[in-house]
Amino acid sequence: MNQEAAAAGQALPNDMRELFDRTLDRVAQKVAEDEPRLGVEFPYVTLPDGSWDLLPASVSAGYTGEAWSHGNWFCGFWVGLLLASHLHTGDPRYMTWARERMRLVAQRADDGNTHDIGFIFESSAVPGFHITGDDWYAQIALRAADRLRARLVTTPGGAYLASWGPMDDPRGRRSSAIDTMANLPLLYWAANHSGDGSYRMAADAHAAMTAKGFLRPNWSTYHAVEYDEATGRRTRGFTFQGAGDESDWARGQGWAIYGYVESLRETRKARYLDLAEKTANYYLERLGDRLVPPWDFDAEGADAEIKDTATTAIVASALIELGTIHPDRAARAAWRARGLDMLAGLCREEFADDPAHRGLLRNSCYSRPHKQGVVSATMFGDYFFVEALCRAVMPGRFLPASSPVTPAASV
Numbered sequence: 225m226n227q228e229a230a231a232a233g234q235a236l237p238n239d240m241r242e243l244f245d246r247t248l249d250r251v252a253q254k255v256a257e258d259e260p261r262l263g264v265e266f267p268y269v270t271l272p273d274g275s276w277d278l279l280p281a282s283v284s285a286g287y288t289g290e291a292w293s294h295g296n297w298f299c300g301f302w303v304g305l306l307l308a309s310h311l312h313t314g315d316p317r318y319m320t321w322a323r324e325r326m327r328l329v330a331q332r333a334d335d336g337n338t339h340d341i342g343f344i345f346e347s348s349a350v351p352g353f354h355i356t357g358d359d360w361y362a363q364i365a366l367r368a369a370d371r372l373r374a375r376l377v378t379t380p381g382g383a384y385l386a387s388w389g390p391m392d393d394p395r396g397r398r399s400s401a402i403d404t405m406a407n408l409p410l411l412y413w414a415a416n417h418s419g420d421g422s423y424r425m426a427a428d429a430h431a432a433m434t435a436k437g438f439l440r441p442n443w444s445t446y447h448a449v450e451y452d453e454a455t456g457r458r459t460r461g462f463t464f465q466g467a468g469d470e471s472d473w474a475r476g477q478g479w480a481i482y483g484y485v486e487s488l489r490e491t492r493k494a495r496y497l498d499l500a501e502k503t504a505n506y507y508l509e510r511l512g513d514r515l516v517p518p519w520d521f522d523a524e525g526a527d528a529e530i531k532d533t534a535t536t537a538i539v540a541s542a543l544i545e546l547g548t549i550h551p552d553r554a555a556r557a558a559w560r561a562r563g564l565d566m567l568a569g570l571c572r573e574e575f576a577d578d579p580a581h582r583g584l585l586r587n588s589c590y591s592r593p594h595k596q597g598v599v600s601a602t603m604f605g606d607y608f609f610v611e612a613l614c615r616a617v618m619p620g621r622f623l624p625a626s627s628p629v630t631p632a633a634s635v
């Protein structure tokens with residue numbers, strides 16, 4: 225615990241620190257065992273036998289006829305796990321592996337097909353630069369940020385980042401997904417690193433438009449929307465991975481919470497504080513006394529038994545961050561406690577101890593409608609779990625340090 229963290233009230237109870245340290249030991253061990261087995265491919269979901277299903281980094285998103293495929297949006301997360309394992313253990317092998325893997329992932333920095341380049345590079349090149357100070361990582365992240373910023377579609381009603389597909393494909397151009405909120409950190413980092421505020425403006429515009437286009441009156445969220453480019457009005461709200469167009473896909477709510485917390489930190493706007501808390505409170509209401517939500521809060525019958533631990537990890541990471549940046553001391557303590565409890569629950573109840581299960585968290589659900597990774601580990605769930613552990617155990621070391629947003633700066 226550094227003095228800055230202690231001053232910000234970020235001391236960890238001893239039992240939690242031990243639990244999180246022990247968990248990071250197991251993470252580092254699993255990652256070191258798996259790294260030599262992956263060849264040039266990257267893990268994305270575990271198969272029923274517990275082994276990782278793999279994809280090359282080069283697989284981009286796109287339409288095949290009318291069918292949309294996300295492609296490999298997971299590859300950066302593996303680099304993130306290697307970097308976190310390096311920080312935790314000090315073992316230089318992880319840093320060598322991270323650099324080699326980064327070379328395989330870097331080709332995607334010029335991918336104009338998908339918003340997911342945010343996920344890919346904010347989990348890899350951004351912490352790679354933060355940890356090493358090596359400009360090579362920063363240049364890769366900036367290239368990707370340029371591509372993400374270029375997805376901005378401006379309308380008379382606001383501007384949004386189109387999520388899916390090449391920008392000259394009208395299907396992709398008019399649509400946006402709630403997941404994009406969690407791709408904004410790449411733009412915020414690029415603005416801070418380069419001094420070019422246009423990256424921040426693009427992210428801020430998207431966050432504001434998402435509040436109008438995606439959030440329902442009860443603070444739940446659509447998974448995806450289509451906008452009329454001539455007016456900026458939403459023409460339809462729909463789902464891709466949820467149970468129905470009007471249902472509450474749990475991970476979508478997690479992405480919204482995460483994105484508004486990040487937007488609060490980077491813009492200091494009171495509006496985003498409000499949205500972060502409202503979307504989080506809605507999530508907690510629907511969660512009730514459970515640790516892990518169902519994949520969709522409105523799933524029915526046997527489907528309602530399918531859980532998504534990735535959502536718990538995403539929300540835990542977001543709430544720990546909200547517990548660092550909230551302007552009010554008591555609220556900081558309360559959000560942090562809630563995030564840490566979720567994280568401890570994941571360590572105790574959902575960590576995959578069985579050596580045959582190669583993922584970190586059991587019981588994530590990638591996509592029930594597509595029958596993909598339905599009761600499995602997911603690479604993004606594992607990444608956000610480790611990001612949350614880093615935020616709890618070594619604040620400011622994996623990603624740049626955060627501090628409370630001062631009320632005077634909130635607008």
Ligand code: GLY
Pocket residue numbers: 294403465475590
């Ligand atoms: N497509 C992002 C997600 O599965 O959450």
